[in-house]
Amino acid sequence: MLSAVMEDYIKAIYTIGNDTDERVSTSELADYLDVTSPTVSSMVKKLEERGLVDREEYRGVTLTEEGEVVALEILRHHRLLESFLTEHLDYDWADVHEEADRLEHHVSDELTERIAEALDNPGVDPHGDPIPDADLRLPEVDEQTRRLSSAAEGDHVVVRRIRHQGDEELRYLSEAGIEPGVELEIVEIAPFGLVTVRTPEGKQSLPEEIARLIETASVSEAEV
Ligand SMILES: [Zn+2]
Numbered sequence: 191m192l193s194a195v196m197e198d199y200i201k202a203i204y205t206i207g208n209d210t211d212e213r214v215s216t217s218e219l220a221d222y223l224d225v226t227s228p229t230v231s232s233m234v235k236k237l238e239e240r241g242l243v244d245r246e247e248y249r250g251v252t253l254t255e256e257g258e259v260v261a262l263e264i265l266r267h268h269r270l271l272e273s274f275l276t277e278h279l280d281y282d283w284a285d286v287h288e289e290a291d292r293l294e295h296h297v298s299d300e301l302t303e304r305i306a307e308a309l310d311n312p313g314v315d316p317h318g319d320p321i322p323d324a325d326l327r328l329p330e331v332d333e334q335t336r337r338l339s340s341a342a343e344g345d346h347v348v349v350r351r352i353r354h355q356g357d358e359e360l361r362y363l364s365e366a367g368i369e370p371g372v373e374l375e376i377v378e379i380a381p382f383g384l385v386t387v388r389t390p391e392g393k394q395s396l397p398e399e400i401a402r403l404i405e406t407a408s409v410s411e412a413e414v
Pocket residue numbers: 268272286287290
């Protein structure tokens with residue numbers, strides 16, 4: 191059995207590594223998990239002893255094949271829980287991440303499969319994150335997406351996915367009327383990255399650090 195903390199490290203290594211396509215450094219992990227570097231080093235050593243990570247001095251860590259299986263299992267738990275809480279327990283989509291962060295370590299495979307069945311095996315969670323299937327394969331996506339922070343003025347896009355680490359940024363976006371499926375028009379990109387968009391509810395200016403979390407697909411002229 192792995193502890194919840196170990197599982198959180200594995201999830202963090204998977205998430206950061208996928209975003210940067212590189213080995214994950216101790217300082218990146220420390221930042222992400224909000225702990226000190228010595229704490230990270232000692233935990234990474236434990237994970238290495240269990241064969242879950244591969245560590246190279248000064249170059250950071252990657253997950254082993256076994257580590258990646260663990261990461262995908264936790265993501266399956268997490269994303270199905272988020273979907274279940276939203277669909278069946280009337281949670282707002284912006285309030286489920288932290289709840290799922292706690293529960294993901296404790297649901298059995300049996301419960302996970304029952305949740306998947308009750309939801310009819312969804313491919314994405316309420317934030318647009320792909321859910322690994324029962325064989326831990328991620329659904330294939332052939333659509334090109336782009337971060338809102340790199341959009342151009344006049345672009346028409348539809349929100350596909352919101353990258354998040356907590357509920358805070360989700361609540362911010364929920365209040366701004368921005369969630370997966372919503373169409374946006376990029377009105378203005380100001381210096382220092384302030385992005386102004388038109389949502390179906392009105393204009394919203396988003397700081398760059400929030401715009402960077404939003405993955406969008408372009409809407410073709412015909413659909414506008
Ligand atoms: Zn989440």
